[in-house]
Amino acid sequence: MTDFRVIPSIEQLRQRADVRSLEERYGRDALVAALREAAAALRGVIARGDPAPTGEEGAADHLTRDAATRLGRDFEPSLTRAINATGVIVHTNLGRAPLPRSALARIAELGAGYSNLEYDVTRGRRGSRAVHAELLLIRLTGAEAAAVVNNNAAATLLMLAALAAGREVLISRGELVEIGGGFRVPDVMAQSGAILREVGTTNRTRAADYSAALGDRTALILRVHPSNFRIEGFTERPPLAALVQLGARFNVPVAEDLGSGALLPLVPGEPLVQDSLAAGAGIVCFSGDKLLGGPQAGILVGRRDLIDRVRTHPLMRALRVDKLTYAALEATLTEYLAGRAATDVPVARMLSLTVRDLEPRARAVAERLRARGLEAEVIDGMSAVGGGSAPGIELPTRLVAVWSRDRPAEAIEAALRARRPPIIARLENDRVVIDLRTVAPDEDGLVGDFVI
Numbered sequence: 001m002t003d004f005r006v007i008p009s010i011e012q013l014r015q016r017a018d019v020r021s022l023e024e025r026y027g028r029d030a031l032v033a034a035l036r037e038a039a040a041a042l043r044g045v046i047a048r049g050d051p052a053p054t055g056e057e058g059a060a061d062h063l064t065r066d067a068a069t070r071l072g073r074d075f076e077p078s079l080t081r082a083i084n085a086t087g088v089i090v091h092t093n094l095g096r097a098p099l100p101r102s103a104l105a106r107i108a109e110l111g112a113g114y115s116n117l118e119y120d121v122t123r124g125r126r127g128s129r130a131v132h133a134e135l136l137l138i139r140l141t142g143a144e145a146a147a148v149v150n151n152n153a154a155a156t157l158l159m160l161a162a163l164a165a166g167r168e169v170l171i172s173r174g175e176l177v178e179i180g181g182g183f184r185v186p187d188v189m190a191q192s193g194a195i196l197r198e199v200g201t202t203n204r205t206r207a208a209d210y211s212a213a214l215g216d217r218t219a220l221i222l223r224v225h226p227s228n229f230r231i232e233g234f235t236e237r238p239p240l241a242a243l244v245q246l247g248a249r250f251n252v253p254v255a256e257d258l259g260s261g262a263l264l265p266l267v268p269g270e271p272l273v274q275d276s277l278a279a280g281a282g283i284v285c286f287s288g289d290k291l292l293g294g295p296q297a298g299i300l301v302g303r304r305d306l307i308d309r310v311r312t313h314p315l316m317r318a319l320r321v322d323k324l325t326y327a328a329l330e331a332t333l334t335e336y337l338a339g340r341a342a343t344d345v346p347v348a349r350m351l352s353l354t355v356r357d358l359e360p361r362a363r364a365v366a367e368r369l370r371a372r373g374l375e376a377e378v379i380d381g382m383s384a385v386g387g388g389s390a391p392g393i394e395l396p397t398r399l400v401a402v403w404s405r406d407r408p409a410e411a412i413e414a415a416l417r418a419r420r421p422p423i424i425a426r427l428e429n430d431r432v433v434i435d436l437r438t439v440a441p442d443e444d445g446l447v448g449d450f451v452i
Helices: 017-024 028-048 056-073 101-111 136-140 152-164 185-192 207-213 240-250 274-280 306-311 315-319 322-335 346-352 355-371 409-417 442-449
Strands: 147-150 168-172 197-200 218-224 254-259 283-287 298-302 375-386 389-403 426-428 431-435
Touching: 017 028, 017 240, 028 056, 101 322, 136 274, 136 298, 136 322, 136 355, 147 306, 147 315, 147 322, 147 375, 147 431, 152 168, 152 218, 152 254, 152 298, 152 306, 152 315, 168 185, 168 207, 185 197, 185 240, 197 442, 207 240, 218 240, 240 254, 254 274, 254 375, 274 283, 283 306, 306 409, 306 442, 355 389, 355 442, 375 431, 389 409, 409 426, 409 431
Parallel strands: 168 197, 168 218, 218 254, 254 283
Antiparallel strands: 147 298, 283 298, 375 389, 389 431, 426 431
């Protein structure tokens, strides 16, 4: 029977080469704590009479392995890389838009040292972070000015607080949407201090409905793009130009929340930011990490006088973004300005892929899976835009359907998730289906090498 005397001291263990390696990686304090926990657990095993390692060397090996396991668990980041094989391009649960390589390089460059975030190098004095990304946004959208905050809900809140606090905002009943996470437009408006004034009905709202509600207390006409739902049938919605014309008669600006923020016509029916501004919207807000394909951000573009009021509002400091967000956003916008977005911005590239592009990749992955003992075939399917963007819009794709004669589909799907990095697929008709539209080409091998 093993006794407590076989357990070496902490200092004895620290002399081992493998333990010194752990100390270099995790630090002395964390290592000592892990070794003490491992030793306490081993004493418990011995006290209960359970099978235990024999001899000092066996006990030392056991404690080292146990400590390494504990340290690995404690130091493992909760946020990890995952492979998105669902075919949902802007997958909110999986981090939305993957960044362009140029954005990652800019983050590494600017994150490693100091920057001119709020310093005017030319004049040698304090500057403003609001200038970053502005020129690029002006050139891409035709706006007079731009501002950036931490997400589009923040952009909407700030816009309403700066332009309509204590006054009325006209909005169609059909646009009182709920966005991701249970956030509702009426609740956001209430927090801004603006007064909600509903016009029209759920399915039909006309310009005359807005006209009848306009008054001395009206600060804004707000138009919200219903990006996460669709009303079909007996519907009517006035064009943006009609609302702009109406607002101009009463000197009331029109604000539009576009949500997804498309700059390229890659999704049928999805409005473009530059088109809304060209139609006369005074201010437009949208997301940076949806169809734009950049970092999480809320972007406001429009008339300079309106953007200036947004920038000087006290909430701006609470909602502003950091240097890394600006770095990633500028790099992403540069890809658009250079005409490279369709190939170099991952979201735009995924949206542009055709069945013909995906077919050979799907067949290669299916062949590799069959070589590893799974059943696999390539079938027709549909990808989704996701992220609350373009409801009902699906993209034809080619799926790799995977199954096993002796394992249920749920077990295969769970085994994929257990991989490092986890592979997130979906279940259809008692089979696992893999959509390579949302898998980077250099990740195909990781998917194809899967073995249960």
